Structure formats: structure tokens, C-alpha cells
Amino acid sequence: MEIHKTSWLMGLLVTVLFIYLLAPVILVFPISFSGDEVLRFPPTSWSLRWYEALFDNRDMLRAFWTSLTLAFVVTILSLVIGIPAAWVIVRMEFKGRDLLFNVFTAPLLLPTIVLGLAILIVFASFGLLATMRGLVLAHLVVSLPYALRILAVSLATQDRSCEEAALTLGAKPLSVFFRVTLPMLSSGIVAAAALCFLVSFDEVVITLFLTGPRISTLPVELYDYVYNTADPMVAAASVLLILLTLGVILVVERAMGLGRAFVK
Amino acid sequence: MMLERNMTASPSRTAKVAEDHLVLSEVGMTFGTADVIPSLSLAVRRGEMVAFLGPSGCGKTTTLRMIAGLIAPSRGRISVGWRDITRLPVHERDMGLVFQSYALFPHMTVSQNVAFGLEMRGIAKREIRVRVETALEMVQLGHLSDRKPRALSGGQQQRVALARALVVEPSILLLDEPLSNLDAKLRDEMRVQIRSLQQQSGITAVFVTHDQVEALSMCDRIVVMRGGHIEQFGTPGEIYEHPATPFVASFVGRTNRLSGVVEPSGRLAAAGQGLLAEGALPVGQVQIMMRPHRVALLAAHEHVPPGHNALRGRLTGITFVGDLIQANVRVGEDEITVEQPTRRSTALPLMGAEVTVSWEAGDTMVFAGGAT
Numbered sequence: 001m002e003i004h005k006t007s008w009l010m011g012l013l014v015t016v017l018f019i020y021l022l023a024p025v026i027l028v029f030p031i032s033f034s035g036d037e038v039l040r041f042p043p044t045s046w047s048l049r050w051y052e053a054l055f056d057n058r059d060m061l062r063a064f065w066t067s068l069t070l071a072f073v074v075t076i077l078s079l080v081i082g083i084p085a086a087w088v089i090v091r092m093e094f095k096g097r098d099l100l101f102n103v104f105t106a107p108l109l110l111p112t113i114v115l116g117l118a119i120l121i122v123f124a125s126f127g128l129l130a131t132m133r134g135l136v137l138a139h140l141v142v143s144l145p146y147a148l149r150i151l152a153v154s155l156a157t158q159d160r161s162c163e164e165a166a167l168t169l170g171a172k173p174l175s176v177f178f179r180v181t182l183p184m185l186s187s188g189i190v191a192a193a194a195l196c197f198l199v200s201f202d203e204v205v206i207t208l209f210l211t212g213p214r215i216s217t218l219p220v221e222l223y224d225y226v227y228n229t230a231d232p233m234v235a236a237a238s239v240l241l242i243l244l245t246l247g248v249i250l251v252v253e254r255a256m257g258l259g260r261a262f263v264k
Numbered sequence: 265m266m267l268e269r270n271m272t273a274s275p276s277r278t279a280k281v282a283e284d285h286l287v288l289s290e291v292g293m294t295f296g297t298a299d300v301i302p303s304l305s306l307a308v309r310r311g312e313m314v315a316f317l318g319p320s321g322c323g324k325t326t327t328l329r330m331i332a333g334l335i336a337p338s339r340g341r342i343s344v345g346w347r348d349i350t351r352l353p354v355h356e357r358d359m360g361l362v363f364q365s366y367a368l369f370p371h372m373t374v375s376q377n378v379a380f381g382l383e384m385r386g387i388a389k390r391e392i393r394v395r396v397e398t399a400l401e402m403v404q405l406g407h408l409s410d411r412k413p414r415a416l417s418g419g420q421q422q423r424v425a426l427a428r429a430l431v432v433e434p435s436i437l438l439l440d441e442p443l444s445n446l447d448a449k450l451r452d453e454m455r456v457q458i459r460s461l462q463q464q465s466g467i468t469a470v471f472v473t474h475d476q477v478e479a480l481s482m483c484d485r486i487v488v489m490r491g492g493h494i495e496q497f498g499t500p501g502e503i504y505e506h507p508a509t510p511f512v513a514s515f516v517g518r519t520n521r522l523s524g525v526v527e528p529s530g531r532l533a534a535a536g537q538g539l540l541a542e543g544a545l546p547v548g549q550v551q552i553m554m555r556p557h558r559v560a561l562l563a564a565h566e567h568v569p570p571g572h573n574a575l576r577g578r579l580t581g582i583t584f585v586g587d588l589i590q591a592n593v594r595v596g597e598d599e600i601t602v603e604q605p606t607r608r609s610t611a612l613p614l615m616g617a618e619v620t621v622s623w624e625a626g627d628t629m630v631f632a633g634g635a636t
């Protein structure tokens with residue numbers, strides 16, 4: 001009896017919590033199809049006009065391409081730097097290895113606003129403000145720790161005997177890395193890539209310090225837009241963002257499933 | 265193609281059997297402060313299969329990894345065919361290693377796994393295909409060449425690992441407990457298969473195991489190891505019949521243990537009763553050992569043939585196991601286990617009865633020193 005009541009209560013609590021968390025996200029969908037001039041729920045008429053408005057907005061489209069390019073470059077660079085770095089930290093035995101790992105992953109704990117200010121000060125003196133290069137560097141600061149952590153954990157849990165087997169079969173250390181270590185790391189790489197992509201694509205706080213009229217990212221552009229206007233176009237943009245994020249997660253899920261299958 | 269040539273053992277190969285192939289000279293390994301292998305010296309002859317036999321943790325894997333080059337010995341010298349390879353990198357050693365966990369590449373198919381070593385040697389694609397096919401036929405896995413390792417049973421993975429190591433025709437084959445992850449029936453099959461592959465190809469092989477049956481039944485010679493040193497190096501017959509130490513006697517096969525004494529006159533006695541043994545005897549406290557199945561259980565006053573030992577004792581336990589009778593007999597402070605085949609007319613003596621245990625003088629093993 002007692003247990004029954006508790007589980008019923010738990011069920012209710014979980015449902016309420018779920019609605020509380022998801023309702024704003026779900027509300028975005030009907031609002032994006034609104035035919036009204038202003039943002040309100042429920043809409044009084046329906047249309048696709050805000051999607052049309054979104055695709056007619058040159059600034060928004062430009063920001064979207066900037067974000068996409070930026071996230072792509074940041075992801076590639078995170079992997080190119082993160083994989084060798086993780087390898088060195090996990091596989092080489094040297095003094096201060098743990099310290100290095102902790103320093104590398106420390107920005108994860110730093111308040112982003114502090115990081116943003118620090119980057120602003122440094123970048124200003126190098127003329128990196130409002131440039132693609134500056135945005136890439138700033139996003140790398142945020143994405144690298146994630147990449148490094150995921151890759152290091154994957155590498156540390158990888159069965160070393162496969163690498164040893166490759167060596168005994170006559171493979172030079174570099175061949176071992178490319179033919180055995182890297183393919184066996186594939187699921188970790190996909191996960192790291194997806195996370196870096198999303199982290200960069202969603203990054204607002206640090207980016208706010210670095211963008212301007214010359215260059216802006218989609219989240220920043222949306223933020224500015226909402227600041228000035230209150231029409232349902234942001235809902236349409238949000239829906240597309242949610243779908244993109246879901247798409248990335250889906251890709252990871254499939255790749256990870258395959259990846260896990262690789263590694264037994 | 266070369267594989268086929270090697271699989272028919274040539275007469276010249278058999279004639280060269282006595283030549284030393286793999287030689288370890290005073291090899292030692294220290295991990296931090298742990299002196300895992302103090303100093304090890306041994307020589308494996310060309311074409312023979314030698315077992316490293318010993319309890320878990322005695323340093324078998326460590327020794328094998330030093331031979332393969334996966335870890336560098338702290339001291340000593342390893343040579344193959346008189347060439348010093350102590351400092352040679354792993355990928356230049358030309359040794360096939362079969363891991364306890366098989367260590368198949370999970371992202372490659374069976375045939376890609378087997379082809380890997382050949383690719384690393386820069387062999388032509390066409391020849392690789394032929395040799396991979398031959399190697400997979402040899403382990404009866406030709407039909408599974410496109411599977412991924414995870415889709416194979418333990419025994420099949422084991423055979424892929426074996427084919428992968430053998431296809432490159434390494435100078436030496438190293439096997440680290442290759443059968444320990446298989447069930448009993450498969451283990452018997454693989455024992456025969458590994459041995460016949462080794463004999464067909466005439467390859468020098470080191471077989472690490474903690475299972476005395478594997479060592480005795482598969483290998484030409486056995487290195488019995490304990491705590492990082494060699495207790496005895498000999499043929500299975502020598503190891504079993506003439507163990508060099510009490511440890512070897514009790515680790516390889518089962519044994520009874522009696523404390524006894526060799527008097528200055530050379531007389532051997534246990535529990536105050538005189539015994540016969542062959543060979544020279546160490547004066548002082550000794551351990552006397554004999555195998556349970558070489559001991560017979562007799563009635564108290566039954567006739568003991570000449571050249572046999574006899575000890576009087578009291579029957580403390582008896583178990584009928586169908587084809588065997590196991591009996592425990594207390595002699596002085598010690599207990600002797602007797603195992604003898606049953607006969608239809610076997611009359612079981614009563615518990616507590618006075619009995620005689622008897623065995624051939626030649627089956628008596630005597631070791632200096634008291635019981636440890």
C-alpha cells in the first residue's frame with residue numbers, strides 16, 4: 001500500500017519535472033507555425049511565414065553559415081590536436097602526466113564569463129576580435145578539454161594487447177597507430193567530434209565578446225534579434241536548431257552503436 | 265606457398281634438432297622494487313616446443329614478453345641463432361606471439377587479421393591472398409574469412425590468432441596460455457592441433473602454461489618455473505620420473521610426502537621403518553615422495569616382493585571411485601594416499617585396520633631437507 005502510494009507519487013513528480021523541462025522546448029514547435037505578428041501562445045492563426053522570413057533574413061543566414069563553418073573547423077582542429085595529445089598523456093610515461101591532464105581539462109571548471117573576459121583581453125592585443133581565426137581559437141579553448149577528456153578515457157580503456165600484437169607482426173609504431181590504435185578509437189572520436197561540434201555551435205557567452213557587425217554566429221545573432229524584436233521567427237530558428245542537434249545526436253548514436261560493435 | 269614448403273618437415277630440419285635456437289643468458293627483470301626474474305638462463309633448440317610451466321605469478325608471461333621484445337629485460341642477453349636481439353625493437357624480431365586474450369583486431373575481418381603481418385612485410389597482394397587462404401585452411405576456418413572476430417566462438421578466435429601468428433612464418437612462435445580460455449573439450453582438440461601444426465611447420469615454439477597436462481602432453485621439453493627462477497629443465501619423462509626438487513615433484517603430478525631420515529650409515533627410514541631407494545642419498549633429514557598410483561595397499565601381513573618398500577600403518581579413510589580405490593593410510597606422523605585400480609574381487613579393508621603400503625624401490629624420491 002505504502003509502496004504503491006510512493007511509486008504513484010514518484011510517477012507524478014517525474015511527469016511534472018518532465019513537463020517543466022520540456023514544455024518550453026515543445027511550445028516552440030506550434031509557435032513557429034504561427035501566423036501572428038507577435039510571439040504568443042496559443043497562436044490565433046497558422047502559417048509558414050516565419051520560416052519564409054527566416055530564410056529571407058540575410059544576416060541570419062550568414063550567421064548560420066558562419067556557425068556551421070566555425071563548428072566544423074573547431075571540430076576538426078579539436079580532433080587533430082586532441083588525439084595526439086590524449087595519446088601522449090595516456091601512453092607516454094613521464095613525470096607530471098596527471099598534472100598535464102588536469103591543466104588541459106581545467107577550463108571545463110572555469111566560469112565561462114571569466115574565460116570570455118580573459119580571451120577578450122588577450123585577443124584584443126593580437127587583433128583577433130571579430131575574425132574567424134579569433135572565433136576558432138576561442139572555441140578551441142572550450143572544446144579541446146571535452147575532446148581530450150573523451151579521447152583520453154577511450155584510449156585508456158582500449159585493450160593494449162592489440163597494439164602489441166600488431167608490433168609482433170612486424171608493424172612499425174606509426175603503422176600500429178594508424179592501422180590499429182586509431183580505428184579502435186573510432187567510437188571515442190565520433191563522440192568527441194559530436195560534442196565539439198555542439199559545444200562550438202551552441203557557444204554564446206565567450207562568442208558575445210568576440211563578435212561584431214562584421215562577423216556573428218547564429219546563437220549570437222538570435223540573441224540580438226530577440227533583444228530587439230519579439231516575433232515568432234526565433235521560434236522557427238529554434239525548431240531548426242533543435243532538429244540539427246537531434247540530427248547530430250542521431251549520427252553519434254548510430255556511429256557509437258557501430259563503434260561499440262567494433263570493439264566488442 | 266612458403267607455408268606449404270615448411271609444413272612438410274624436411275629431413276635436414278630434423279637432423280638439425282640439437283642446434284640451440286633461442287638462448288637466454290642470465291636474463292633478469294625488475295619492476296620498480298620487485299625482482300620478478302632474478303636471473304634466468306636457458307636454451308631452446310631449433311624446431312622443438314618448450315613449455316614454461318609454473319604457478320600463476322611465477323614470471324612466465326614476463327619472460328615471454330622479454331623474448332618478444334614487448335618489455336626490455338633489466339639484465340642479461342637474449343639471442344636467436346647466436347644473434348643478440350636484446351635491444352632489437354619488437355617489430356624487427358620476427359616472432360609470432362599468440363596472446364592469452366587472442367588480441368585479434370576487432371575492426372578487421374578474419375582474413376584481414378591474418379593478412380596484417382604479411383602486409384607489414386610488404387608482400388604482394390596476390391601472394392598475400394594465397395597465403396591467407398592457405399593459413400585459414402590449415403586451421404579449418406576458410407569458410408569464416410569475412411567474419412569479424414566478435415562473431416566467432418572462443419575456439420575459432422584462438423585458431424585465427426594462431427593462423428595470424430603462423431602465416432608470417434616467424435622464426436619463433438610464442439604462445440601465452442593459449443588454451444586457458446577454452447572449455448575442456450575444445451582444449452583437448454586444440455592441444456592436438458597446435459602440436460601437430462608446430463611439428464608440421466618445424467617451428468621453434470615456447471608454450472606458456474600453468475597446466476601440467478598441457479606441458480607434459482604437448483611439449484618436447486619443459487621448463488618448470490617458480491618465483492622467477494628455473495626449478496628444472498628436462499623432457500616430460502625426466503620431469504615426471506626424476507623431479508629435481510620437491511616443488512617439481514608436487515607441481516607436476518600428484519605425490520605423497522613423508523618425512524624421513526638418512527642415517528650416516530646410508531640407511532633410509534621413515535616412521536622408524538627402513539626403506540629402499542635408488543641412487544645416492546643425502547645424509548640427514550629428508551623428504552620422501554612417491555606417486556599415489558604407484559603405491560599398493562596390502563593386508564597387514566601380506567607378502568611384499570623383493571625390491572619393494574613396505575610401510576605398516578593404519579587405514580584412516582577409503583573411498584571407492586568405481587575404477588579406482590583411494591585410501592588414506594597413517595604412517596607415524598604422515599598420511600599416505602594410495603590409489604589403485606579396482607578388481608572384481610577387491611575386498612575393502614576395514615577402517616582403522618592395520619595395513620601395509622608397498623611400492624617399488626625405484627619409485628621412491630628422496631630430497632634433502634625437512635618438510636617445508
Ligand SMILES: Nc1ncnc2c1ncn2[C@@H]1O[C@H](COP(=O)(O)OP(=O)(O)O)[C@@H](O)[C@H]1O
Nearest residue numbers: 295298300318319320321322323324325326327
Ligand atoms: N608491469 C609490471 N609491473 C609490476 N609488476 C609486474 C608487471 N608485470 C608483471 N608483474 C609481476 O611479475 C610477477 C610475474 O608475473 P607474470 O609474468 O605475469 O606471471 P605468470 O605469467 O607466470 O602468471 C607477478 O608477481 C606480477 O605481479
Ligand SMILES: [Mg+2]
Nearest residue numbers: 324325326441
Ligand atoms: Mg601469465
